[in-house]
Amino acid sequence: xxxxxxxxxxxxxxxxxxxxxxxxxxxxxxxxxxxxxxxxxxxxxxxxxxxxxxxxxxxxxxxxxxxxxxxxxxxxxxxxxxxxxxxxxxxxxxxxxxxxxxxxxxxxxxxxxxxxxxxxxxxxxxxxxxxxxxxxxxxxxxxxxxxxxxx
Amino acid sequence: xxxxxxxxxxxxxxxxxxxxxxxxxxxxxxxxxxxxxxxxxxxxxxxxxxxxxxxxxxxxxxxxxxxxxxxxxxxxxxxxxxxxxxxxxxxxxxxxxxxxxxxxxxxxxxxxxxxxxxxxxxxxxxxxxxxxxxxxxxxxxxxxxxxxxxxxxxxxxxxxxxxxxxxxxxxxxxxxxxxxxxxxxxxxxxxxxxxxxxxxxxxxxxxxxxxxxxxxxxxxxxxxxxxxxxxxxxxxxxxxxxxxxxxxxxxxxxxxxxxxxxxxxx
Numbered sequence: 366x367x368x369x370x371x372x373x374x375x376x377x378x379x380x381x382x383x384x385x386x387x388x389x390x391x392x393x394x395x396x397x398x399x400x401x402x403x404x405x406x407x408x409x410x411x412x413x414x415x416x417x418x419x420x421x422x423x424x425x426x427x428x429x430x431x432x433x434x435x436x437x438x439x440x441x442x443x444x445x446x447x448x449x450x451x452x453x454x455x456x457x458x459x460x461x462x463x464x465x466x467x468x469x470x471x472x473x474x475x476x477x478x479x480x481x482x483x484x485x486x487x488x489x490x491x492x493x494x495x496x497x498x499x500x501x502x503x504x505x506x507x508x509x510x511x512x513x514x515x516x
Numbered sequence: 517x518x519x520x521x522x523x524x525x526x527x528x529x530x531x532x533x534x535x536x537x538x539x540x541x542x543x544x545x546x547x548x549x550x551x552x553x554x555x556x557x558x559x560x561x562x563x564x565x566x567x568x569x570x571x572x573x574x575x576x577x578x579x580x581x582x583x584x585x586x587x588x589x590x591x592x593x594x595x596x597x598x599x600x601x602x603x604x605x606x607x608x609x610x611x612x613x614x615x616x617x618x619x620x621x622x623x624x625x626x627x628x629x630x631x632x633x634x635x636x637x638x639x640x641x642x643x644x645x646x647x648x649x650x651x652x653x654x655x656x657x658x659x660x661x662x663x664x665x666x667x668x669x670x671x672x673x674x675x676x677x678x679x680x681x682x683x684x685x686x687x688x689x690x691x692x693x694x695x696x697x698x699x700x701x702x703x704x705x706x707x708x709x710x711x712x713x714x715x716x717x718x719x720x721x722x723x724x725x726x727x728x729x730x731x732x733x734x735x736x737x738x739x740x741x742x743x744x745x746x747x748x749x750x751x752x753x754x755x756x757x758x759x760x761x762x763x764x765x766x767x768x769x770x771x772x773x774x775x776x777x778x779x780x781x782x
Contacts, residue, residue, distance in 0.1 A: 403591075403595075403630070403645050403646060404630060404631060404777070405625060405628060405631035405777055406624065406625025407625075408625055409624050409777070409781065410777050410780055429773045429774035430770055430774065431633070431771045431773070432774070432777070434776065452776075452777075453585075454586065454589065455587075455646075455769065456767075457646055457662065457769055458587040458646075459587060460767065462588035462589065463588070464586075483780070484780045486780065488780065491585075493585075
């Protein structure tokens with residue numbers, strides 16, 4: 366693939382080459398501009414073609430940089446339990462979005478919507494977190510998501 | 517019931533934010549009648565008559581972007597792409613730089629130095645979604661970045677650029693005033709970082725000029741010009757707008773604290 370791109374870049378007249386380059390960028394890398402955080406690109410870790418929605422019980426919280434992680438036990442239809450790790454943004458971003466390290470507690474039952482890791486592991490990126498008991502959506506465009514910054 | 521829950525939740529968040537010592541009780545910002553910081557008040561000046569750039573600043577998000585995900589955040593377009601104001605075929609790449617840029621895009625960002633907790637370089641460090649604090653003194657301006665809890669020193673004492681500099685991630689910075697604008701020149705970079713999230717490359721000939729202008733109390737502009745004749749046939753320029761983050765202080769951010777993503781790269 367790299368060799369073919371190099372060939373394309375080297376071929377033809379300047380104008381045609383430039384148009385091909387612009388087209389390549391748009392068609393091959395539609396997610397190139399989507400960051401997951403200040404730390405890494407979304408596409409480096411997660412697969413936008415694998416949306417997931419999981420309900421489970423929080424077993425662990427890592428409120429640390431560069432990413433907050435929380436872990437949930439998810440039971441499948443056969444009763445087998447698998448532990449999923451869900452990545453969110455930096456605690457610094459989350460604090461400014463209204464979260465605290467106490468927003469999720471071990472034992473909370475949550476429903477998480479997000480995207481699965483590209484490596485096929487039981488990890489994902491959390492886009493929306495909902496507390497199952499109260500139905501409260503945690504800070505994903507919810508009424509509680511009042512940014513502290515007045516921008 | 518839901519409104520009670522929301523109120524309780526909000527009060528918890530407020531107390532949590534206070535516990536983080538994010539509020540700055542010593543703030544001397546001009547205030548409107550309702551006690552909020554007056555972001556449109558005239559820009560302050562220092563005792564020696566210069567504009568005072570001091571304050572905590574955060575890059576404005578992409579005006580075409582939207583707040584997303586649990587972080588409720590959108591990023592500056594220049595943090596993602598220093599050539600955001602150009603069409604893809606207008607970027608003045610040298611051939612090797614274009615090839616390397618395409619390789620980095622193909623790798624889906626897995627080769628990014630910051631994904632391995634390497635430092636964010638100049639000028640991207642001004643555009644990350646974490647604030648930084650400017651402390652301006654007559655002969656030295658300090659830029660204290662929340663990103664990786666790091667700093668830059670901009671010497672305003674008339675010194676000349678370093679000759680045969682030991683290459684650095686953040687380079688060597690000197691500044692001079694041109695009317696109401698502080699012009700900061702930075703050189704002496706290594707070639708180990710990316711100019712942005714997409715992976716625009718550079719060489720050790722990178723030379724960055726940042727023109728800082730505080731329009732009013734709440735708004736700062738940094739006009740950035742990237743020159744690197746080894747990587748680009750001409751300059752790349754853009755203006756990063758920033759907004760004052762009133763009454764708030766920096767937090768810690770050490771990327772190495774709990775980096776867990778690189779192990780998943782294949």
